[in-house]
Amino acid sequence: MVKLKDDKKITQIFQAALKLVAKKGLSGMTMGDISKEAGIATGTLYVYFTSKDELINALFAACRESSVQVSFKGYQPHTPFKPGFRHIWLNILRYKLQNFEESVFMEQCYHSPFITADTREKAQQLSAPFYQLIERGKKEQLIKNIDTGLLITFMIGTMNELVKQTHYSGITLNRSRVNTTFDLCWDALKA
Amino acid sequence: MVKLKDDKKITQIFQAALKLVAKKGLSGMTMGDISKEAGIATGTLYVYFTSKDELINALFAACRESSVQVSFKGYQPHTPFKPGFRHIWLNILRYKLQNFEESVFMEQCYHSPFITADTREKAQQLSAPFYQLIERGKKEQLIKNIDTGLLITFMIGTMNELVKQTHYSGITLNRSRVNTTFDLCWDALKA
DNA sequence: AATATAAGTGAATAAAAATTCATTTTAGCT
DNA sequence: AGCTAAAATGAATTTTTATTCACTTATATT
Missing domain, CATH: 1.10.10.60 (Homeodomain-like)
Structure with a gap:
């Protein structure tokens, strides 16, 4: 066979x-x-899978990979910064909303004995494109000149919370609500 | 005895x-x-405690109570909104930084079979003062006119992420860094 | 000091969960 | 169709973890 x-x-x-x-x-x-x-x-x-540990690590890696992959889909590096940033922001939001369970899983894994240092390390490496994106915004003086890691954490953190809030409140995110929320995030980050 | x-x-x-x-x-x-x-x-x-479940629920309730209690310490309802808001924001930040383990615990509890509906309900009720605070800001047209629950989630979420980021990066939050971060949050929420 | 009762102990037990493995089923190949 | 090896099974086993309980220790009251 x-x-x-x-x-x-x-x-x-x-x-x-x-x-x-x-x-x-x-x-x-x-x-x-x-x-x-x-x-x-x-x-x-x-x-x-040889064990529960391995299963969870594999799932963690797969989730991470898929989410990063989706984030930059359709992103044109040559277009102006803000629309490009918005495009990625929307990709992430859409992904998180459509894959709520994944977000929960990733959050829970953050502090858990299951995830090995190696898995964690590999996940971290996948963040590079986000760092580049924010660095570009800072170079163009559109984004606040604060530690990039902090800005990313902030951006992702707010999305996580937004997604949680949306999911539990049962409120549907219509276009106008999404726009308002993007503005919330943009107002925070913009120089 | x-x-x-x-x-x-x-x-x-x-x-x-x-x-x-x-x-x-x-x-x-x-x-x-x-x-x-x-x-x-x-x-x-x-x-x-009669069981592990009860222990965890009791801990959850205690953490929640203590964090809410600390948040409003020294808050003068009669002073102007922004300084008052800032005061509370700083209380929360300080608390979360000094009680990092608690933040982690609360996050992990969010999706867990341990926390009962009753415990959850009681925790929710303790949020009332935060709602009132944001409502006041909206009434004074200083805060964006968006769903209050969303704004609170946003505010707390960003703090959580900031605290995580700070904790893991090992960066110490000096006064200027705290100020920058408050501005980040304020810029997002302000009308 | 004697007594009574609460607090504390940790080995023993029970319950729950992970993992194994002898066996059966399935799918590709000639 | 018959053969072969991977894939799938689930009861049995092992491991881990929660919980109990007969007993010891500590403490307040008289």
């Missing part, structure tokens, strides 16, 4: 895990839960 | 739990860990 381990099944496992974390938190998620939610046997999880 | 269960011991248990959550996450904290960290026997935990 040539068939290699099914990517579709890994996705299925990941989806199940995300769903459970959003519902019960990382601490309340067992391998039994995951398998049941994914509709497979517990043993099957161990065909794809 | 009249002596009632020692408040000092409860504090000791709480401190131990917070330390562990910050280090290993909520999911990695066992009753055994807590007792060892607190320097008491495992059984003693059950003298003070």
Whole structure:
């Protein structure tokens, strides 16, 4: 046989895990839960991952990669800064809203014994494009001249909170509400 | 005998739990860990709390209460809005920086099966003064006319992120850095 | 000092969860 | 169709963790 381990099944496992974390938190998620939610046997999880630790690290890495990848989709580095920034901001917001469970999972992982230093390191490296973006804004004197890391944390933090707030309040983010919120963020960062 | 269960011991248990959550996450904290960290026997935990669930809920409630209590310390409702707002903002920031482990714990609790609806409800009720504060700012046309809940989430969210960023980067928040960050927040919220 | 009761202990038990593995099913290949 | 090896299974096992409880220690009251 040539068939290699099914990517579709890994996705299925990941989806199940995300769903459970959003519902019960990382601490309340067992391998039994995951398998049941994914509709497979517990043993099957161990065909794809050697341990719960590995499963969680793999999920963390996959989430991180996918979110960064989506963030810059359609971004034209040559267009003026503000519209470009806005484009990316909207990409991120859309992603976070559509993948709420992922946001929750990532937040929970931040302080957890599961994520290894190595996984963390690799995630950090993926932040480089965001740093470049903000640096450009600072160079063009459109963005406040404050530590870039701080500005990024601020920007991402506000989005996280906005997404949480939106999700729990049940308010739908129509175009005008999104605009207002972007202005909130832009007013904070702009020089 | 009249002596009632020692408040000092409860504090000791709480401190131990917070330390562990910050280090290993909520999911990695066992009753055994807590007792060892607190320097008491495992059984003693059950003298003070009927279960792990109860312990965590009690800690959550205590943290929430203490943070709200500190936030408004020294606030003069009669002084102009911006300095008053700034005063509270600084109270919160100071509190979060000095009680980093608590912030981590609260964040982790947000999505966890431990916190009961009742505990959550009571925590929410403590937010009323923040709502009043923002409402006042809106009435005086100093704060953007956006959903109050959103503005509060935004304000708190940015502080959380700032605190995380500060904690991990190892950068000390000197006076000027704090000022810049307050401006960041104020620029976002101001009308 | 004697007594009574609360507080504290930690080994023993029970409950929950992770992991293994002998076995069965599935899918590609000739 | 028959063969082969990967994939999947889930009951059994191991490991971890929460909880109990018979007992000891500390403390207030008389």
